[in-house]
Amino acid sequence: MFSYTIRRIGLLIPVLLGMTFIVFMMIRAIPGNPAQLILGQQASKEAIETLTKQLGLDQPWYSQFVHYLTGLFQGDLGTSLKTRTPISDELWPYLAATIELSLVAILIAVVVGVNAGIISAWFQNSWFDYAVMLIALIGVSMPIFWLGLMEQYFVSIKWDLLPTTGRDNIRMPVEAITHLYLLDTLLEGRFDQFIEVVKHLILPGIALGTIPMAIIARMTRSSMLEVMRSDYIRTAKAKGLKMFWVVYKHSLKNAMIPVITVIGLQTGLLLGGAILTETIFGWPGVGTYIYEAIQSRDYPVIQSGILVVATLFVLINLFVDILYAAIDPRIKY
Amino acid sequence: MKRSILTALALILVLSLGLAGCKSSSESTGGKGSSGGDGGGVMIYGRGGDAVGLDPAHETDGESFIVTEQVMETLTGYKKENTDVVPELAKSWKISDDGKTYTFTLEKGVKFHDGTDFNADAVVKNFDRWMNGDAAKFPYYASMFGGYKNDPGHVIKEVKAVDENTVKFTLKRPQAPFLKNLAMSPFAISSPAAIDQYGDKYGEHPVGTGPFKFKEWKRGDTISVVKNEKYWQKGLPKLDGVTFKVIKDNSSRLNALTKGEVDLIDGVNPSDLDKIKSDKNLQIFERPSMNVAYFGFNVEKAPFNKKEVRQAISHLVNKDELIKNFYNGTAEPAATPLPSSIAGQNKDIQDYGYDEAKAKELLKKAGYPNGFKMDLWAMPVSRPYMPNGQKIAEAIQANLAKVGIKANIVTFEWGTYLEKLRKGESPAFLIGWTGDNGDADNFLYALLDKDTIDSNNYARYKSEPVHKLLIEAQSTADEGKREELYKKAQEIIHEDAPWVPLVHAKPQLAGVNSIKDFYPHPKGSQSFIDVSMK
């Protein structure tokens, strides 16, 4: 197992390096000069030329790449061309916003998905089962940006139940410590703010959590059905609903594997793929950060942003694989 | 494992409840439309984008300027409703007869937020900093003052402190819009001490003399400024502070306003105006126009190298319909590049007017009786002068089709779009311009002179007579004479039709009813110094 872990980590390095290179080449193939975007529409030709030179963008690509890599190995993610701020200073608040949202989405997905899966397996072929499976099917078929728009339209505009955008109530702004607002408000003992932050998390959390929720529900259900074929459960079932809780507890353990699988596969995608949810709910997260950087050709931000997200993603996957091996001794590597 | 997580969660909950009990009540900061003592309170301003940086000399975008204008002030200022020059940090000034020396008397007793004195030295230091910079550091400086210290085109010869409160500017040659230039947001005076202290990071810690002090910046989210208790003008500002909140999407921003999450928003969709009007709690503010949206032709490319084709298309754009449908009436049809807020607009020019028959005739004359195929470039982003380029392109596309011109709508990302326009790669395109200093030169010379081809003259329009008029106007001190020169230039431009000027848009803002004394300035941003909320 230890050697497996080491081997996997060894494989990560060329992947991340290769990715850095691909991103580097790709963004330089994007037409459009960052200097033009930084200086804006009114800029003169001379100003654009001077800035291009200062940013080192007139250098050949390989020397730019070497320069970037050298920085990376020294722990320097580069400096944003647009805001001239070191990316390591800028990135965390955005990343924290996305991490918080993703965790909430996964939490919603797991809690709802696992329970729905277990219950619908228990009542296999009941109306509840059909309803859950239908919702799950629709859930994976839904464009989440559309779901987000519908949530906004009905829940927040028509029924006025929850706020439309942002992370906190601007009239009582959260003092950022860790930039994970749920944690910050608790650390500061501001329970009123905590409630506000929760309110702001619900709609985007549901939008982002729907697909993993649907997948978890389906996987839990099928793994449950397998468990339920075993004799002792049949007996338990025959004894009536009281036994439901016994089975329920037993099933939770069984649901671990699908849940971990989905978390492994989806978390990374949530981190980067949150772009659409973030766009709709005005969430200042890392997806928006990178997307805007692409629009303004902020090369270092695109590079380091994607690198950080992808690193997180592969690390989570690695962790999940190792967890598998730990939980399920049948899985051999 | 599950149990331990649950226990931890429960623990956190209990702890937080306990803590919340101790503290939460002590610091509540008001709910909807929070109000302080006398018309104060903190105003939340919802807008579409974050500032790039807060050192105004370094920046070029309005989202940065609207913040720095709260924190810093300029020597001269603009009137509330137009671009006439009024005193700001300079109490008064004298101009020599040859138009080359400007002597400013400064306000006394003004202090920067860091406690240091504002005086003639501070002004000199700011100008020294700028003129020793370069196009990458202080881009606007070169565009407005002709370059940097050692450039031949540089207008300013010297800036000297005569005494504590007097500054003398000596120019190499007269510059007609000099006072207007000084009033521009990038040339606001910063505390020299703060510039030294923060160095490269000054853009994150702006320090000026303005009515509000910079407090905090959460990138991509909010910037807050708070009342400067020691502000030099008595009784001002009225608000306790302003928080700038980024809400990118126009309709979400409006939702936030209707729900009381913010107090004032910009970038209102024209289509939402009716809804705002019907809401008793809201009011609309209209920003006077200092912009032009236009449909430009690359006059070097066939078929647009033929004047008749350009004129024909000028007859095919129904400006009134565009205004009705995409600006909800909040724009004026443009007959010339200059908006009415700018001195020198030629009001006698008769617009082409919508006329299919005439267009057909002109096309026939040009040798395209059955129309032709073309690419029509549409802006990918929303700008105050054109809230939705794509939709306007679609409407124009439909009209062109009536005479057999098949327009294919093309778009690129904004940076690419601008760069390609600059290089003259586009045959026909939608774009616009917002004035910088409120002078006609900043429109006509910047956009249509042969000198600015490869820069902002995207139409690549080259006319010797126009060039002569514009150059003459640049060094003419007499305002009446200048206006005559610009009027003549506009006539020639109208006949040549390098563009179809579409509209002068009046951007709309909306706010809660309690906002008083707010006048949106034509230049696109303004200080909230007099604004109050009751």
Place this chain on the structure above:
Amino acid sequence: MAELARTTPPLSNPPAVEQGDDKVISPWKDAWRSFKKNKLAMVGLGIVIFFILIAILAPVLAPYSFSDQRLADKHLAPSGEHWFGTDEFGRDIFTRVLYGARISLWVGFVSVAGSVIVGSALGIIAGYYGKVIDGIISRIFDILLAFPSILLAIAVVSVLGPSLRNALIAIAIINVPIFGRLVRSRVLSVKEEEYITAAKAIGMKDSRILIHHVLPNSMAPIIVQGTLAVATAIIEAAALGFLGLGAQPPTPEWGKMLADSRDFIIQAPWTVIFPGIAIMLTVLGFNLMGDGLRDALDPRMKN
């Protein structure tokens, strides 16, 4: 993003196709029989056929032109005349949704076909030749999969410029590694089979072996995965359209329609609701069909 396709565990062993050419037909018949029994799968097939018909017959079915503007009729609520209402140009949304089916299905099928072709080619090369080539190709797949897919698509479109064709290419690229890995693992398992060794021994050319023995063996999982990938591709195309990176006006692409009408959600909610439902139904159809195909073609994947 619906990442359903990616969450599908790698498909295990092939259906029994290996007995010889003359018996190849029967497993497919078997599969069809079991597919027919699966009600949900048949519903999915029904939905897919329905939308294909709509796409083909759009010009016949559509009551109006999808591009003609009638500004006087802007934002009319759904009625007998305009079943889904009109948009801000006074265009009939029902008509535009019908035509939109053409675009979404076209993007879905063509991009997946592209991914299948490129992915299979790379997968075969990697699996069959092994060693260094395999190492390189597999690392490329790893790299592509390490990207958040929508970000990769956005980056590709940024390079190529926003248009429907480029969005299609971007979507094809992000799906390549899925098929590449799948085919590669197939090739690896088939390669060691005796009959392949035999074929090699009698001097059969590599290309012949690949085409006649290896490819047919990969068909079933490709079909399953391909169906699910069409669903994902349709959503991704809509997402790109929504961000303004896909189809350009006046093309009635569903995602673009959503983006254009987003501002009017309060005054004219129908402009947002109907294109969204169209996307959802189409994707649902492909997902149901894909699930059914998997159950039918790959019995081991059954619960």
